[in-house]
Amino acid sequence: MTKAMIDTTLQSLDTRSRDIFRYIVDSYLRDGEPVGSRNLSRMLSASLSPATIRNVMSDLEQLGLIYAPHISAGRLPTQKGLRFFVDAFMEIGDLSDEERRAIDAQVKASGSGASLEHMLTEASQMLSGLSRGAGLVLAAKNETSLKHVEFIQLEPTRALAVMVSQNGDVENRVFELPPGVTVSQLHQASNFLNAHIQGRTLAEAKIEINRIKDETRAALDALSQDLIERGLAVWAGAESGVPGRTPGRIIVRGRSNLLENVTAQADIDLLRHLFDDLETQDGMIQLLDLAEQGSGVRIFIGSENKLFSLSGSSLVVAPYRDKDQRVVGALGVIGPTRLNYARIVPMVDYTAQVISRMLR
Template structure:
């Protein structure tokens, strides 16, 4: 059975929850099961037909009234049946839901896709595939958060595009390739671009960006003696362009399957809430908060609706797990965003297993 770590339980007295008798628990469980399956309210007459024991609609209505008083269910309309509240869903997830394991076929499918994408040259490709995979299997939006890489560097090259512009190509030992355009000092020649590339490659290979900057700074006098002033300026610019600024985001967000979240939305207001959710996620604060959510507890974490301020307006739920590098450091997070009626029991082991595979591929 897959373990998961829950967000804080709503402020309802635990003694009241624990006082629920077997009948009340069974009725509550059936209401939640119906909601997760169909998304529709369920009434006392419907429950009386599906409950294993013989209970009259009147008796069921009395139990439902008690559950409503506890804040576990509510009536969306006066004459409607009942739906679970967010507190009720949290109670269900923590107290009732049995999270099993993935079937062998699902495991093989996930493993084949992650391993195939991991054989590509780019880490970004593997993470994008992981996001697409989670989206397809969950019918929600698959999400992967990747922190800025501290991988060791392999190669840097300057390619002149025009007299005042050059493309800087940085290749990491793990196969990641990043390109950026820089402004060239006036008068730089192609030979000076090669000279600066060769000098940097002699000193950065096997070092992280921070280590490379420290090394170049340490041998600054040697650098001045070995290179003319224009080449020296290129060396400094070539490293500085990767250092980033305070405005740079600390991570990148890969989301696939956003359209899945729109399938059952008809109100323009709800569409706007979802748009705002993704806008918030992609800000620096949103990215940091998302990573914090994954780091705070071991295993998979479940956040339902307003339990997290990122999702309080859209009413979405998040199932998220961290993935780790060879030193067991959390370097990112992956998960599924969807409506509160996500199939949590199925998605939790799916997210957990995918995070384990990505971690394994990074070792």
């Protein structure tokens, strides 16, 4: 919601309406159950009759903030109501010193002497455990300097491309070979690349190979040239269909948390949509785009996030940055719309800060 929309909605609510609305949302975030007027009359400190509360709830429904899931049932917040609550009323908590030390220790322990992917996997697992949702980390394409590239033939028409970076990370990709490629040509292409890419990032390597095209044509036959182009394209994100964007790797831990207390077939179908969304390369690119659009933590509720709109899930996400302050990935928590936003936001924010410090 825009600030103007929030202000307009706030002005239309008196103190009584605000209290009742907050109780409905708080109850939903805590229990996931609708709240009726009789229960609200017992919960509120002011002496309000169920009939008075029903009148207020009717007004809140007219504003689109709450709805009745069944006839004669209690009320639940709508997606618009949740967004309004988050923007207008929610008080973001802060992590305790003990929680900060625990996150520091776990991230640093997982990053000490280990690969970046291991550190990010552990961060995803940690967020899952702390939030009881699914921890999600997107590792954008690695832009560290390259050390070695090798092509290994698997079948007559398929090969494994292995890229080793200066910091020890290893990435493998399978790609299609042009017809007629020999093992000797694979070695020739590997050796040529290694002579020109060492110490360069992937983007710099592509520029360099393009710069020396004439030299390449003189040194290599047509098949070997094709191999080099295909090998670089494997890591360059050409297969994603999004020019200039590389999908990277997505790490999800704690999916089983999302299955807890799920019994209705409709909820199971929503989760199936979510799990399908998490497997798509386009989804990974969209996730990084979402994180890049803001400087800190962002909250997406239900269909506000097109990536997970079919599943109706909520996402709390923050970017993490390298030593040059470039956004190189994102991390967060995904789960049902009744996530404990006030607790999860500072948790995601601080974990992103710790990861960023580790990458400097």
